[in-house]
Amino acid sequence: MTDTTTTRRWVRRPEGSTWGDFGADDQLGRLNLITPERRRAAVAEVREGLAFGLSLPLDYPGGAVLNPRRHPPTLRPTALNGQPFMNQPLSLVAERATDVICDDQVTMSLQYSTQWDSFAHVGSWFDADGDGEPEKVYYNGYRAHEHIVGPGDRLLAACGCGEDGSYARALGIANFAESPIQGRGVMVDLAAHLGRERVFVDHALLMRILADDGVVVEPGDLLLIHTGFAEAVLEMNREPDPQVLHHACPVLDGRDPALLQWVTDSGVAALCADNYAVEGYPARDVPGPRAALPLHEHCLFKLGVPLGELWWLGDLAAWLRANGRSRCLLTAPPLRLPGAVGSPVTPVATV
Template structure:
């Protein structure tokens, strides 16, 4: 029994990979799984799966997240862009440029870590729900923010802030790499909004003769970022809300399949992977982000959003292929709960 919890969520993997595990299903990216990914490399062609990090543009998709701001660093108070070092020492012939960025880490092509979404859950089995994350890691102890939100009133918290556990640095150390499988939902459902549940997904896998094996990372191409990029950094929220397939996080059969299949990660070219708002099929209290809670909180399956999958998907269709080697480590940034990523698929 883990020291952080006496009771774990039903159907979760808490403790399955060890009491102090912070990698979840990424533990299934073994050396054998990396070799399975390498075995999918036939042509030696590589595809960049990232959008430019200043997409989508504006803050339409998420009002908390704004475009990156790139600026020069300063050298003696001067912007270091085309900066002549001769100003410091006349003997120098160098010209330097050096910059910095203010970036919402989950603005564009990204990974979600397990510190991104937790839940209220009775980990002590005493009838009191607490704010916890995957494998029982605690809010305000392992994931620390400047304010503790309490029913009786908010309390300011002393730092240091950030994800002291479950952050993207763990994923970076793992150096995410292995076999990935393309599931082309755009091919089957077009660009209209469609909530894809278990039955839909099984039909797609059957029709395309796709085999999913434990430890695979799944790539869901919906066409969302293809529409988004076409808007050229001026996204239309109403149009995007009606665009492309999304996974139905309220479909219990779909969630059970994610559990049973032992996939290591879900990566999609849309926003949030699952449909927002989630379809309403339940009464009473329920997660607003059911797929996020199932994957990040219960299973330890990381989610990736807003990937660029168009060229890879089209190449795979043309060559009757479905699998590739995927290399996609996030930034090695201690304390961060999410990260931009430049994934590379090799076929």
């Protein structure tokens, strides 16, 4: 179910946002900048025909100590007539059949491991009505309890989710599969410069690293941010140490206004990192009301820039550096799962 209204949902838009720039009902944000011309430029980066899988195993990081809301996948067989369908003869349903069948299902948090955040993942209290009272709003003015619904919302039943379900009637992750994410990936190798030290990377430091490596970012590019965090996660073999990981590897400084302005001015279509939140969390403290995740607010709420988290970037980063390159063709559609606010993803980079 997708919202298809054509009435503008806001009187005020956040300063510096793209609300309305791609249409009153836009749900793709800056992914609109990945035009056919930009995809052709991305395909031109394929010279060797080598492919790199950019996903962690989906049972990593392991446990729920990094985020108590999210739990690893649980596999179990499907069943027919009370019989679990693992190593079962198909003769249960078809006489004289010689087939032996395995058929399973999974229960998992959609943002447990390598993932995309949709625009329904993070909104903000913002006075979009211009009446002096803030309301819960998402990208392009879509509303909590009307477009993004959960338990207790009157529109939930119409989504067929049950009274304790949830559903993104707009801004859900399926939009990124229906218009599949494929474009030019551009690697920023923070780990090569900063190692595994916990450094808040502000605009000035990011610009120095881009200049040192000769990295050029253009509108419509998909930025890949290698920090080394995913390598640290894999080394812990599904037993993550939160004290180590919460103090490991570089992170973008979401509190730096200059960095946020660069994200705006660069025209990047998405930010994809190998760490847990792309930005440093908790963010540096500042006085007054503020977003706990300022880069998330800037990208998902204001600009319509998807965020990818916990991607596996180490092998690709090493190959690109060894070959004096920073660009690739990146193909990374999420699950086409209507109503979901996030999704596992198995990105593929081709060089």
